[in-house]
Amino acid sequence: MADVDLAVIGAGLSACALASALRRNQTVDSLVILEAGRGPGGRCATRRRRDDGLWRLDHGAPTLSFSAAPQGRLGALVDDLCDRGVLAxxxxxxxxxxxxxxxxxxxxxxxxxGPRWRGQPTMAAVAETLLADAGDAVFTSFGERISKLSWEDGRWLLPGGWRAHTLVLSGTLLAHPRSLAMLGWPDVPLRSAVAVGVDPGLDAALESIAVMTxxxxxxxxxxxxxxxxxxxxxxxxxxxxxxxxxxxxxxxxxxxxxxxxxxxxxxxxxxxxxxxxxxxxxxxxxxxxxxxxxxxxxxxxxxxxxxxxxxxxxxxxxxxxxxPLDHALPRHLQWCPQARVGFCGDWIDGAGFGMAEGALQSALELAEMLQ
Ligand SMILES: Cc1cc2nc3c(=O)[nH]c(=O)nc-3n(C[C@H](O)[C@H](O)[C@H](O)COP(=O)(O)OP(=O)(O)OC[C@H]3O[C@@H](n4cnc5c(N)ncnc54)[C@H](O)[C@@H]3O)c2cc1C
CATH class of the missing domain: 3.30.9 (D-Amino Acid Oxidase; Chain A, domain 2)
Incomplete structure (x- = not known):
């Protein structure tokens, strides 16, 4: 078993921004990011080709969209990435x-x-940079989709032998019934890991996620x-x-x-x-x-x-x-303290719902909650 303070499922924009913010604030000493894809980026990733070293294709989001000019910590993050040439x-x-x-x-x-920014030279550069900013205390594992979670004696146990004090999901896959048909899973892993009634906040969050489309x-x-x-x-x-x-x-x-x-x-x-x-x-x-x-x-x-x-x-x-089309997760359910589960992503309620703004904003807010 390898013990870490935090395990984050996913390495999209929100997960990488969360890792970067938590390490900058020194909220956690160690964390692991477990991502199904071959590299960071998620829906803001860039497709490469094994047969063609030059090829780069932004095959998901082609730009980072905002509802309005970002303010506060989000504005500072965008400014910083622009100053470093990662966003334009x-x-x-x-x-x-x-x-x-x-x-x-x-x-x-x-x-x-609203205003838009584009990753330089590709969209994936944004998540890659945020992940690099998080530094050496971040372990990463790419290429495996997590389909099982367990919570025993107050610790989250994850495939690969990881044991974490806190778990963050940056996507809904492990918490939404759509995985049952789409992926042929037998259960909703997060629901199976924590029994109903143990954490009323988590129960409410799972109910809210279940009706999202x-x-x-x-x-x-x-x-x-x-x-x-x-x-x-x-x-x-x-x-x-x-x-x-x-x-x-x-x-x-x-x-x-x-x-x-x-x-x-x-x-x-x-x-x-x-x-x-x-x-x-x-x-x-x-x-x-x-x-x-x-x-x-x-x-x-x-x-x-x-x-x-x-x-x-x-x-x-x-x-x-x-x-996400509807039923954003209310912000007060983003952190469920009893089970020590947090959520970030563009599906959290806010002005940037459904776009890059929401992914980044939710990560900055969850980082505050975890402090
Ligand atoms: C085709 C398309 C076009 C878009 N166009 C725009 C646009 O023009 N402007 C804009 O602002 N936004 C756009 N978006 C939305 C934007 O991409 C998202 O808002 C943003 O990337 C969300 O980031 P995230 O971190 O919340 O989620 P994601 O990027 O989805 O990150 C979640 C990550 O978790 C991983 N993951 C989930 N479950 C598991 C598991 N069980 N095990 C392991 N890994 C797991 C996923 O592989 C993924 O990498 C578009 C999206 C798509 C798909």
């Missing part, structure tokens, strides 16, 4: 596309209404050759009417360092049940339909449209909970 204001063009295939104003979506995205990733001609936008948002017709929310373009172009087609979900046995066919289905929708969507950019026959598909990434 995102001034890249965002355009809308209407039902006639003409350019228009982008829709009034919460992700587009989240959007699903099927993001098709494409590699295109260099495209010459007019400058291209960073994001192309479809109007609601076109989204409904094509099942696509937006297109995101990511210029590569060698001139090639990455294109991510943010595909909407059609409600088909996602289970371990249905997922392979669903991935094929969404890849086909998104590839078929593209030529029509690229009419205003003839050079880009002309490059499509040379596009190489890098597959589809399913984001099982791309953005």
């Amino acid at each position: 204001p995102d001034a890249a063009p965002v355009v809308g596309l209407d039902g006639e295939g003409a350019l228009c104003e982008p829709p009034a979506h919460p992700l587009l209404c 989240a959007s699903v995205r099927w993001n098709l990733m494409l590699e295109l050759p260099p495209v010459t001609g007019d400058p291209l936008p960073r994001q192309i948002w479809l109007t609601e009417e076109v989204q409904d017709r094509c099942g696509v929310e937006r297109l995101v373009l990511h210029q590569q360092s060698d001139g090639r172009l990455g294109l991510v087609v943010h595909g909407l979900d059609d409600g088909a049940e996602i289970r371990p046995d249905t997922q392979p066919d669903l991935l094929v289905h969404h890849e086909k339909r998104l590839l078929a929708a593209l030529p029509q969507l690229l009419v205003p950019w003839p050079a880009l449209q002309a490059a499509l026959p040379e596009a190489r598909s890098l597959g589809v990434m399913r984001w099982g909970a791309a953005q």
